[in-house]
Amino acid sequence: MILDIIDKKRLGKELSYKELYTIFNGYLNGDVADYQMSSLLMAICINGMTDEEIFALTKIFIDSGDVLEFADIPGVKVDKHSTGGIGDKTTFVVVPIVASLGIPVIKMCGRGLGYTGGTIDKIESIKGYKVDLSEKEIIKQVHEIGAVITGQTADLVPMDKKIYALRDVTSTVSSIPLIASSIMSKKIADGADKILIDIKVGKGALLKTKEDAKELENLMKKIGKIYDKEVRCIISDMDTPLGYAIGNSLEVLEAIDVLKGKEKDNNFYDLCIKIATEMVSMGLNISNEEAVVKVLESIESKKAYNKFLEIVEYQKGDIKSITVSNNSYKVKANKSGVLKKIDALEIGKLSLSLGAGKVDIDDTIDYTVGVKLNKLVDERVKKGDVLAIIYVNKPITDIKIDKIFTIE
Ligand code: URA
Secondary structure, three states, X not given: OHHHHHHHHHOOOOOOHHHHHHHHHHHHHOOOOHHHHHHHHHHHHHHOOOHHHHHHHHHHHHHOOOOOOOOXXXXXXXXXXXXXXXXXOHHHHHHHHHHHOOOOEEEEEOOOEOOEOOHHHHHOOOOOOOOOOOHHHHHHHHHHHOEEEEEOOOOOOHHHHHHHHHHHOOOOOOOHHHHHHXXXXXXXXXXXXXXXXXXEEOOOOOXXXXXXXXXXXXXXXXXXXXOOOEEEEEEEEOOOOOOOEEOHHHHHHHHHHHHOOOOOOXXXXXXXXXXXXXXXXXXXXXXXXXXXXHHHHHHHOOHHHHHHHHHHHHOOOOHHHOOOOOEEEEEEOOOOEEEEEEOHHHHHHHHHHHOOOOOOOOOOOOOOOEEEEOOOOOOEEOOOOEEEEEEEOOOOOOXXXXXXXXXX
């Protein structure tokens, strides 16, 4: 039976709900082996899925765990998700902005995958910060302060956790149908009314082309419609890292700079404003033009910054504990010209090799290391100018400076 299902997909035929249910639930229960599921995932990657199959798979994912109910929390609950990128710390800026405007936000985040850091790993660079809140604690916190940034509860779409881990090691992460089911099942199960998805495209992203991003957008909107959830998408560039910091503590500090109004005029600030604007527009049912005024005012008045401090304090984090390594190297320009490119993927690899993420499952994360860019794309640089500072705790031998920075 299992072999028949795999064979059917290998031949590019459509699987029924029952067939998908049998093999995916069998895998969750341990009756289907890793090698069988890997084979099916690869057949899906190569042959794709019909819309009906994707809708069925999303339902099977959602039904594998709890569906959270936040009906008694007043207001439209708005959520965001990013498909993952290098230097992406938008959650730390966007959630406080949106919550400071009276819109409840329950943000459940993941850990790092591949070269991209995870939001939960990043916020753990604040000592004491609790990332494993129960459903009861989440509801209490949202009632009291209007926002939560936490890890996913254990029973939220357990099938995605198991399948994602397998996709990660079988080169099946970038399948658009699998990405759509994975993201939308979590967003629907975590109880939000409206959802903003930031789809990243480029060298440092899962999706490499705008066409693929558009296809994912259309699919996620169709799934949202079935569950009566408004879904909006932003397609954003991931050829270049977001902002100037890559690495856990460094990224939280950069987010704080934006919240304090100290950092503007770069791709990270612009994306935060764009995402927050869409979320506020959905949450308050107002136009984007009206929403952006409120978003900017929330930063200028420090309401968003104070909301961030409130979240950290409520979740027992010590904001003063964020530290960056005392050991650093300067990377200098080897010629003069215009900085044309900063390669997101190469920076992600470098940051991972410093210890900012896990290479093996048993590795521990070093929160204090990472890369701080001193120059951004399109800036003119002179030979000898500092392009980046690399914070380390172990000797580094091989920085591929010409692969990371392109000066012309
Ligand atoms: N993010 C997810 O949650 N799932 C995917 O499959 C890809 C990105």
